[in-house]
Amino acid sequence: MWEPVNTLLGTYAELASFSQTVQYYTEDAGDPNATPPTSASRTYYSVRLTAQQTNPNTINISGPTISGYYKGIFNDGLTTRDRKGNITTITTLGSNASVWDAVNRANVHEVVGFDPDMTRSRIFSYLAEAYNPSNPNVVLASQVYTILCEDRNWTPGMMSLKELVSYASNN
Numbered sequence: 002m003w004e005p006v007n008t009l010l011g012t013y014a015e016l017a018s019f020s021q022t023v024q025y026y027t028e029d030a031g032d033p034n035a036t037p038p039t040s041a042s043r044t045y046y047s048v049r050l051t052a053q054q055t056n057p058n059t060i061n062i063s064g065p066t067i068s069g070y071y072k073g074i075f076n077d078g079l080t081t082r083d084r085k086g087n088i089t090t091i092t093t094l095g096s097n098a099s100v101w102d103a104v105n106r107a108n109v110h111e112v113v114g115f116d117p118d119m120t121r122s123r124i125f126s127y128l129a130e131a132y133n134p135s136n137p138n139v140v141l142a143s144q145v146y147t148i149l150c151e152d153r154n155w156t157p158g159m160m161s162l163k164e165l166v167s168y169a170s171n172n
Contacts, residue, residue: 025131
């Protein structure tokens with residue numbers, strides 16, 4: 002049996018910290034009529050999680066536990082102009098950073114445009130494999146778990162855009 006039973010490990014906002022652990026066990030019902038009687042028992046097995054896609058470096062997988070927070074997972078674009086008139090466009094999907102982390106504020110004289118990723122949620126999948134530590138190459142059971150990351154109200158991006166526009170107007 003897998004724990005948790007629900008394969009959706011959770012829905013988290015971008016930048017929200019979380020920690021989830023997956024377990025696998027078998028149950029022996031026991032026999033109260035046996036001589037001597039036996040009681041029910043569980044045997045827990047080791048579990049390893051493997052990401053099914055690239056994760057940001059803010060996500061840590063250690064054995065059966067995944068923890069951290071999702072950052073820079075949306076393909077936002079930011080276009081800025083420096084004092085010399087040079088235009089720079091930044092997109093950051095897969096870079097483990099948001100456009101706000103990637104922009105060099107000292108070089109921003111004007112924010113020319115912002116292009117938000119309109120897909121405000123992403124699903125991350127993880128393969129859980131149960132095994133006996135004495136023979137880790139033999140998988141006893143497997144299950145795919147998912148985590149849904151959402152940017153529900155775009156507040157972090159909105160605040161960062163306001164800060165950058167304010168900074169640029171004073172630069």
